[in-house]
Amino acid sequence: MSPESEASPAVSSGPWPVLDMRERRVLGVLVEKAKTTPDTYPLSINALTTGCNQKSNREPLLNLTDLEVEDTLVRCQKKGLAIKITGGRVVRWKHSLYESWHVDKVDLAILGELLLRGPQTEGELRSRASRMEPIDDLDALRNALRPLMERKLVVYLTPEERRGAVLTHGFHDPTELERLRSRVAAEPVVESPRPSVAVAVSPAPDERWSQMETALNVAREDIATLKQTVASLQEELRQFKQALGVGAVG
Numbered sequence: 158m159s160p161e162s163e164a165s166p167a168v169s170s171g172p173w174p175v176l177d178m179r180e181r182r183v184l185g186v187l188v189e190k191a192k193t194t195p196d197t198y199p200l201s202i203n204a205l206t207t208g209c210n211q212k213s214n215r216e217p218l219l220n221l222t223d224l225e226v227e228d229t230l231v232r233c234q235k236k237g238l239a240i241k242i243t244g245g246r247v248v249r250w251k252h253s254l255y256e257s258w259h260v261d262k263v264d265l266a267i268l269g270e271l272l273l274r275g276p277q278t279e280g281e282l283r284s285r286a287s288r289m290e291p292i293d294d295l296d297a298l299r300n301a302l303r304p305l306m307e308r309k310l311v312v313y314l315t316p317e318e319r320r321g322a323v324l325t326h327g328f329h330d331p332t333e334l335e336r337l338r339s340r341v342a343a344e345p346v347v348e349s350p351r352p353s354v355a356v357a358v359s360p361a362p363d364e365r366w367s368q369m370e371t372a373l374n375v376a377r378e379d380i381a382t383l384k385q386t387v388a389s390l391q392e393e394l395r396q397f398k399q400a401l402g403v404g405a406v407g
Contacts, residue, residue, distance in 0.1 A: 169259060170308040174236055176328040179229040181272045182209045182219060184238060187252040188269030189214070192289040199242050199251035202227050203392055214285070216274040247393070258310065263301050266290035268310060271326040276314055276337055278321050314341045 176184070186208035191198045200208070206226045210219055221229075230250050233239035237257050242249045254265055266289035270282055277285070283298045292298050302324070305311040314323045314337055323341045325334075 173327050175330045183229045185272030199249035201247045263290045276325040314338050
């Protein structure tokens with residue numbers, strides 16, 4: 158089965174392993190790069206470290222070393238979440254989350270964004286996950302979230318009906334999850350309420366401006382991600398030429 162093909166439905170609802178911050182970041186980057194830059198995937202340690210430390214699409218910002226990333230990958234491998242690929246000039250890594258979590262392409266885009274950023278509102282999640290897989294609107298997102306919630310892969314930190322409902326992935330330990338719930342409960346509500354009836358209404362000027370601003374931010378983040386990928390490829394090319402005795406890239 159192709160890694161980007163949809164997996165068969167599964168009834169498993171955990172318990173899911175607790176993932177620490179480094180494991181979440183490494184797996185999130187593997188998911189992201191497989192979808193957004195498939196030509197460079199699977200990833201070398203160098204490229205993965207660059208992806209973990211990039212300044213866009215990440216919360217919190219990290220500054221991991223190659224050694225820390227490699228150690229994290231070994232832990233993920235032991236949990237059946239990552240696969241090491243040898244035999245080439247450079248050792249590379251890929252995730253095995255389709256098989257381990259029995260999810261489809263949209264599911265994994267959602268989980269990947271949650272791993273990269275942690276708790277976020279439905280609106281933020283839809284916009285961000287859509288750069289990996291198309292999610293037309295909030296109704297489409299909620300339809301995708303429903304089975305993930307039932308399987309405890311996704312957890313709401315607020316009531317689902319609350320304005321600006323916030324959710325996260327299901328790989329936190331219970332103490333951390335309660336701390337997140339308390340933090341979110343203390344934050345002000347910023348998003349519009351869900352419509353009780355589906356009516357085709359043109360967005361108000363403020364809403365249109367918000368949508369445009371979100372789209373612009375996503376575009377900026379994608380550009381930053383592309384720059385990080387180019388820098389990583391340039392570094393790999395430099396190392397390759399150096400190994401061949403050609404000299405450093407000018």
